[in-house]
Amino acid sequence: xxxxxxxxxxxxxxxxxxxxxxxxxxxxxxxxxxxxxxxxxxxxxxxxxxxxxxxxxxxxxxxxxxxxxxxxxxxxxxxxxxxxxxxxxxxxxxxxxxxxxxxxxxxxxxxxxxxxxxxxxxxxxxxxxxxxxxxxxxxxxxxxxxxxxxxxxxxxxxxxxxxxxxxxxxxxxxxxxxxxxxxxxxxxxxxxxxxxxxxxxxxxxxxxxxxxxxxxxxxxxxxxxxxxxxxxxxxxxxxxxxxx
Amino acid sequence: xxxxxxxxxxxxxxxxxxxxxxxxxxxxxxxxxxxxxxxxxxxxxxxxxxxxxxxxxxxxxxxxxxxxxxxxxxxxxxxxxxxxxxxxxxxxxxxxxxxxxxxxxxxxxxxxxxxxxxxxxxxxxxxxxxxxxxxxxxxxxxxxxxxxxxxxxxxxxxxxxxxxxxxxxxxxxxxxxxxxxxxxxxxxxxxxxxxxxxxxxxxxxxxxxxxxxxxxxxxxxxxxxxxxxxxxxxxxxxxxxxxxxxxxxxxxxxxxxxxxxxxxxxxxxxxxxxxxxxxxxxxxxxxxxxxxxxxxxxxxxxxxxxxxxxxxxxxxxxxxxxxxxxxxxxxxxxxxxxxxxxxxxxxxxxxxxxxxxxxxxxxxxxxxxxxxxxxxxxxxxxxxxx
Numbered sequence: 001x002x003x004x005x006x007x008x009x010x011x012x013x014x015x016x017x018x019x020x021x022x023x024x025x026x027x028x029x030x031x032x033x034x035x036x037x038x039x040x041x042x043x044x045x046x047x048x049x050x051x052x053x054x055x056x057x058x059x060x061x062x063x064x065x066x067x068x069x070x071x072x073x074x075x076x077x078x079x080x081x082x083x084x085x086x087x088x089x090x091x092x093x094x095x096x097x098x099x100x101x102x103x104x105x106x107x108x109x110x111x112x113x114x115x116x117x118x119x120x121x122x123x124x125x126x127x128x129x130x131x132x133x134x135x136x137x138x139x140x141x142x143x144x145x146x147x148x149x150x151x152x153x154x155x156x157x158x159x160x161x162x163x164x165x166x167x168x169x170x171x172x173x174x175x176x177x178x179x180x181x182x183x184x185x186x187x188x189x190x191x192x193x194x195x196x197x198x199x200x201x202x203x204x205x206x207x208x209x210x211x212x213x214x215x216x217x218x219x220x221x222x223x224x225x226x227x228x229x230x231x232x233x234x235x236x237x238x239x240x241x242x243x244x
Numbered sequence: 245x246x247x248x249x250x251x252x253x254x255x256x257x258x259x260x261x262x263x264x265x266x267x268x269x270x271x272x273x274x275x276x277x278x279x280x281x282x283x284x285x286x287x288x289x290x291x292x293x294x295x296x297x298x299x300x301x302x303x304x305x306x307x308x309x310x311x312x313x314x315x316x317x318x319x320x321x322x323x324x325x326x327x328x329x330x331x332x333x334x335x336x337x338x339x340x341x342x343x344x345x346x347x348x349x350x351x352x353x354x355x356x357x358x359x360x361x362x363x364x365x366x367x368x369x370x371x372x373x374x375x376x377x378x379x380x381x382x383x384x385x386x387x388x389x390x391x392x393x394x395x396x397x398x399x400x401x402x403x404x405x406x407x408x409x410x411x412x413x414x415x416x417x418x419x420x421x422x423x424x425x426x427x428x429x430x431x432x433x434x435x436x437x438x439x440x441x442x443x444x445x446x447x448x449x450x451x452x453x454x455x456x457x458x459x460x461x462x463x464x465x466x467x468x469x470x471x472x473x474x475x476x477x478x479x480x481x482x483x484x485x486x487x488x489x490x491x492x493x494x495x496x497x498x499x500x501x502x503x504x505x506x507x508x509x510x511x512x513x514x515x516x517x518x519x520x521x522x523x524x525x526x527x528x529x530x531x532x533x534x535x536x537x538x539x540x541x542x543x544x545x546x547x548x549x550x551x552x553x554x555x556x557x558x559x560x561x562x563x564x565x566x567x568x569x570x571x572x573x574x575x576x577x578x579x580x581x582x583x584x585x586x587x588x589x590x591x592x593x594x595x596x597x598x599x600x601x602x603x604x605x606x607x608x609x610x611x612x613x614x615x616x617x618x619x620x621x622x623x624x625x626x627x628x629x630x
Contacts, residue, residue, distance in 0.1 A: 084452035088266040
């Protein structure tokens with residue numbers, strides 16, 4: 001379970017997080033929905049300990065990443081905001097590198113890598129070097145890196161960027177499968193359909209605060225709107241920076 | 245999870261090395277410096293030697309040759325002849341003018357005027373001019389000998405001192421001057437060879453947006469930097485070893501004995517040189533990683549590193565030319581290795597204590613720099629450029 005309590009973060013004069021509080025329980029997909037610049041990426045980076053909150057804390061199964069970063073990171077898979085591949089390594093080698101960093105080497109490592117590659121339907125490109133990979137293929141490599149060590153928590157920052165329909169389906173199936181296995185999944189998005197289609201729980205973030213929280217239906221009821229999009233606009237008070 | 249968990253340093257090291265070896269640009273950069281540096285030196289030395297040992301005739305303009313046929317004949321014997329071809333562009337003519345009164349003056353035992361016109365500052369012609377001067381002086385003393393004898397005097401009365409020159413320069417110490425410049429190549433090879441890899445695994449990592457994910461893995465930033473530094477040091481050492489092996493090899497093909505220089509570096513010495521370069525390679529890599537982890541792109545890092553390269557050059561050239569002889573130099577990174585290499589080349593006794601101390605100091609300083617980089621990467625300000 002990921003617990004975020006009263007997170008505050010200031011960059012100079014800009015307040016990125018302003019007392020953000022929510023939880024991402026096990027076996028659920030929690031969507032962090034918000035316009036660009038709402039603080040989604042800052043929040044995720046704080047959870048895995050790359051940024052230090054000014055106050056408040058983020059716990060991963062009770063472990064604070066700002067105090068015990070290595071312990072916290074062992075239990076999470078990360079799909080970051082920006083991801084780059086090592087162009088001279090094959091897809092398999094990249095995934096194996098991250099498996100090794102999580103302590104999966106030799107036979108165990110090979111098996112884990114093979115499983116991740118199969119799950120994402122990337123065996124055809126597994127032994128090709130990353131140069132010349134399409135955006136979708138790159139995304140898959142990054143996803144494979146995030147899940148290769150079968151983490152109990154998965155944190156994804158806008159995972160569906162640049163994915164075609166088939167890849168999006170693979171991603172959704174993967175997330176649902178991981179959910180059924182008890183993984184707590186936290187992902188950020190500004191794409192409404194995505195959130196509506198996948199999430200058990202939606203946390204609407206605006207200006208570094210939680211503007212509303214609940215299931216898609218609850219949010220609609222709360223605002224008296226029938227579609228999530230309308231509900232969303234009503235909650236944050238503007239339709240700026242949101243994609244349908 | 246697996247039972248035997250290897251240190252993440254080894255995992256990073258192995259991945260970076262694999263990645264770098266596949267990068268043709270990095271491999272070429274490492275090799276080309278080690279190859280072309282010594283080769284360039286060899287060509288320069290070859291030209292220098294052939295100039296120094298040039299036995300060909302000096303061709304100059306001679307005016308008034310008809311007045312002094314005996315002198316002309318003497319000059320010819322000394323390899324100084326009248327020029328028939330035109331002077332090449334950019335070269336000042338050397339001209340010898342014999343006065344009309346030559347024969348008269350000689351007959352009356354008066355100083356006979358002879359004018360040598362040349363650019364005395366031209367380095368290329370210096371040895372030519374020197375030969376002409378010597379030849380004329382030689383002819384002059386030949387004449388005075390004859391005059392003395394004709395007057396019944398012992399010519400030795402005008403030669404009160406006999407300066408006997410004993411050249412104590414051993415072949416080894418003479419070569420030290422030459423090898424001093426070669427040493428600079430060996431020392432700098434560790435700075436040049438790992439440079440490309442160092443940039444690629446630091447600024448390159450940031451540029452291709454893979455740094456954030458890497459820093460979010462369960463390894464400390466210190467372990468990450470150590471793994472990377474070892475990988476880049478391997479490349480630096482590769483270049484270092486190449487130049488240590490290649491330079492003596494290339495010198496074997498140069499006619500160095502013609503100018504009285506002998507260069508013989510035995511295998512144990514070469515091995516020692518390689519051992520000395522190892523901590524230096526780590527030092528070079530640590531410095532390079534320090535600046536290029538701060539850069540946002542490959543290009544930016546290259547700019548910083550080209551400034552950084554001035555540092556070892558200044559240190560080495562500075563010591564070389566200022567003739568600094570402070571004992572502290574034996575213990576510091578870079579200058580310590582430089583002094584020890586100089587001793588090896590000169591064939592002097594090695595000072596083992598300073599040698600070991602400078603190696604250890606170099607390694608410690610490198611590890612400290614790596615620790616600072618690790619701390620730097622734990623800071624969000626540096627990572628995200630806030």
